[in-house]
Structure formats: structure tokens, C-alpha cells
Amino acid sequence: MIEPRRDLRLFDGYHSPQVDVGVRLNTNESPLPPPEKWVEDVAGLVREVRWNRYPDRSASELRRSLAEFHGVDTGMVFVANGSNEVIQTILLTFGGPERKALVFEPTYQLHSHISRVTGTSVATARRDEEFLVGPDSVSEAIREHDPDLVFFCSPNNPTGRCEDPDAVERALLEARGLVIVDEAYAEFAPVTWIDRVGSSDKLVVVRTFSKTWSMAAARLGYAVCPPEVVRHLEEVVLPYHLDSFKQKAGVLALRHVEEMRARVARIVEERERLADAMTSSGAEVWPSEANFLLFRPRGIEARVVWEGLLRRGVLVRDCTGWPGLPDCLRVTVGLPEENDAFVRALRDVTRDA
Ligand SMILES: *Cc1c(COP(=O)(O)O)cnc(C)c1O
Numbered sequence: 001m002i003e004p005r006r007d008l009r010l011f012d013g014y015h016s017p018q019v020d021v022g023v024r025l026n027t028n029e030s031p032l033p034p035p036e037k038w039v040e041d042v043a044g045l046v047r048e049v050r051w052n053r054y055p056d057r058s059a060s061e062l063r064r065s066l067a068e069f070h071g072v073d074t075g076m077v078f079v080a081n082g083s084n085e086v087i088q089t090i091l092l093t094f095g096g097p098e099r100k101a102l103v104f105e106p107t108y109q110l111h112s113h114i115s116r117v118t119g120t121s122v123a124t125a126r127r128d129e130e131f132l133v134g135p136d137s138v139s140e141a142i143r144e145h146d147p148d149l150v151f152f153c154s155p156n157n158p159t160g161r162c163e164d165p166d167a168v169e170r171a172l173l174e175a176r177g178l179v180i181v182d183e184a185y186a187e188f189a190p191v192t193w194i195d196r197v198g199s200s201d202k203l204v205v206v207r208t209f210s211k212t213w214s215m216a217a218a219r220l221g222y223a224v225c226p227p228e229v230v231r232h233l234e235e236v237v238l239p240y241h242l243d244s245f246k247q248k249a250g251v252l253a254l255r256h257v258e259e260m261r262a263r264v265a266r267i268v269e270e271r272e273r274l275a276d277a278m279t280s281s282g283a284e285v286w287p288s289e290a291n292f293l294l295f296r297p298r299g300i301e302a303r304v305v306w307e308g309l310l311r312r313g314v315l316v317r318d319c320t321g322w323p324g325l326p327d328c329l330r331v332t333v334g335l336p337e338e339n340d341a342f343v344r345a346l347r348d349v350t351r352d353a
Pocket residue numbers: 028081082083084085108153157182184207208209210211216219220221
């Protein structure tokens with residue numbers, strides 16, 4: 001059989017094991033379902049969609065609703081099947097051979113992975129020991145690598161904190177190309193870059209329905225960015241890539257903003273309770289502004305803890321293979337009873353060590 005592209009042989013795909021266990025705290029999904037009213041309305045959509053017709057190619061109603069939600073122009077919104085497809089479309093359009101993306105590790109692995117898949121080369125700079133990157137490090141990295149695209153992640157997955165605002169501003173000032181801020185977890189955090197998009201021709205903010213909107217199964221994400229960027233992305237993305245059903249489901253979700261915020265508030269509260277419980281169980285826990293916590297078990301190897309947790313029916317994310325995260329694991333904030341089960345299992349595993 002014909003081999004895949006030669007350059008693809010060099011790297012692994014992106015895998016988070018989908019193991020069937022009682023407590024799944026490994027992919028930062030919402031533990032709470034979307035509102036019942038939304039589920040009912042979505043059920044009704046099955047009858048409403050004109051299934052024999054192609055969807056609205058420009059997804060106007062969904063983009064209009066998102067624009068209204070964020071107080072921007074409809075022309076500044078691009079929608080796709082999850083924010084990963086948004087990122088892929090950005091890279092297909094502005095990356096590719098002879099182009100370079102800059103990432104600050106450790107960060108979301110798909111930024112570099114999708115870069116490579118699209119033939120974009122990847123330059124890497126390091127975050128400091130707090131997992132932040134300061135403005136001067138940004139300048140230095142831009143000078144050294146002269147990237148076409150700079151990726152930030154705010155809050156940063158898997159480390160938890162928002163980017164230093166001065167660092168992003170520095171990139172907007174000094175980078176030649178696009179500055180992408182992945183805000184998959186922004187609703188959990190006090191700051192967003194969306195308000196800044198209108199005053200920059202380089203800034204692209206990426207959002208998703210997968211986390212705060214409790215809609216990971218739906219695969220829906222978007223970017224808020226300058227209208228010229230949207231136009232170029234539309235030229236590259238496949239025609240009719242976003243199906244009618246999903247477009248309408250997204251519009252319906254935006255009618256439940258209050259419920260979304262209430263879910264976020266519950267998770268944030270639970271995050272602080274969980275962080276305290278983990279710390280008092282002896283783990284080193286990093287501060288987080290998202291719906292997950294990065295931690296390092298003390299006195300026992302992280303990989304052993306990961307396996308011990310799994311044997312006790314709790315799945316967390318093994319970050320030990322990620323660049324710059326030796327012996328770290330990441331746990332998603334779940335329901336109170338799931339978090340309790342996790343803390344019990346963590347105590348068990350570390351005590352047995
Ligand atoms: C979870 C996550 C996403 C979400 O991707 P979707 O394709 O929208 O599900 C994007 N970026 C980051 C940093 C994430 O953690």
C-alpha cells in the first residue's frame with residue numbers, strides 16, 4: 001500500500017485515551033449537560049431541517065447570533081466544526097510550506113500538531129517556571145524566529161493560567177503575521193481578548209462550544225477576527241462544512257447564556273474546593289483560571305499515580321510526555337462526587353506508595 005506523506009512519519013497523532021471508566025476527568029469537558037430546554041428544542045430541529053438542501057454556506061444566522069453575543073460585527077466571526085477546525089483553517093490559509101508558527105511550550109499540543117500536519121514549520125519558545133511568558137521573552141522569540149503566526153492560549157491548557165496581557169500586546173506590536181489567542185476556557189477566567197480584536201489587524205481569538213457550553217459532542221467552534229481574515233478563511237474551508245443542524249443548534253444554545261454562566265460559576269467554585277483538597281492530600285497544584293488543575297504528586301512518580309487512579313476507576317490526563325511538564329498530571333473539574341472520588345483515589349494511591 002502507498003505510504004502516507006513522508007513528513008507525517010515524524011510525529012504521533014494526538015491521543016487522549018477513551019477508556020470506559022466511572023469517573024472521566026481527562027478531556028476538560030463539562031460534567032453538566034446543557035439545559036433541558038435546549039435539548040428539547042434540538043430534538044425539534046430534526047423535523048425542521050430541510051435535509052435535502054445544502055446548509056447556508058455562510059452560516060449567517062449563527063454568525064449573527066455570535067456577533068451579537070460578543071458585541072462585534074457579523075463579518076468578524078468565522079465558524080467551524082470545533083475550534084480545532086478553526087485552527088486548521090487558519091493554518092491552511094496563513095501557514096503551510098515556507099511559513100512558520102511560534103508556540104510557547106508547554107501549551108495545547110494541537111497548535112503545533114495541526115501546524116505540522118498543514119506543512120507549517122514550528123518554532124518553540126519556553127514558558128518560565130510559573131508557565132507564563134513575559135513580554136521580553138516574546139520579543140526575543142519573535143526576533144529569533146520571525147514567525148508568520150504566533151499562538152497563545154489563555155487560559156493556557158494544560159497549565160491553567162491566563163497569558164500575561166503585556167506579552168500578547170508585545171506580540172501584536174512586533175509580530176509580522178497573525179497573533180492567535182486560543183480562548184477555549186475564557187468563560188472561566190476574568191479576561192478576554194475579544195474586545196481588542198476591533199483595534200488590531202492581527203488578532204484572532206478562537207472560542208469553542210465544547211467546554212463552557214457543554215456541547216463537546218456537537219463539534220462547534222469559532223474565531224473572532226478582522227473581516228479580511230474571515231474572508232480568506234472562507235476561501236479555504238470546504239464548502240458547506242458546517243451542517244444545518246449544527247448551525248441551528250448553536251443559535252439555540254446562545255439563548256441560554258444565563259444557564260451557561262451559572263454552570264461556569266459552579267465549576268469555578270468546585271475548582272477552588274478541589275484545589276484545596278488536592279493540596280492537603282500532598283500534591284503540588286498550580287493555580288488555574290480554567291476548568292482543570294495541573295498537579296504533581298509528591299514522593300511518587302506521576303505515571304504510577306495515573307495508573308493507580310485508573311485502576312480505581314478515575315481517568316485523568318497524563319501530561320508526563322508533554323514538553324516541559326515532567327511528572328505532571330491534569331485533572332478536569334467534575335461534579336462534586338466525581339472530584340471526591342478522585343481525591344479519595346489520589347490519597348489511596350499516594351499512601352500506598
Ligand atoms: C479543548 C480545547 C479546544 C477545543 O477544541 P474543539 O475542537 O473546539 O473541541 C481548543 N483549544 C484548547 C486549548 C482546548 O483545550
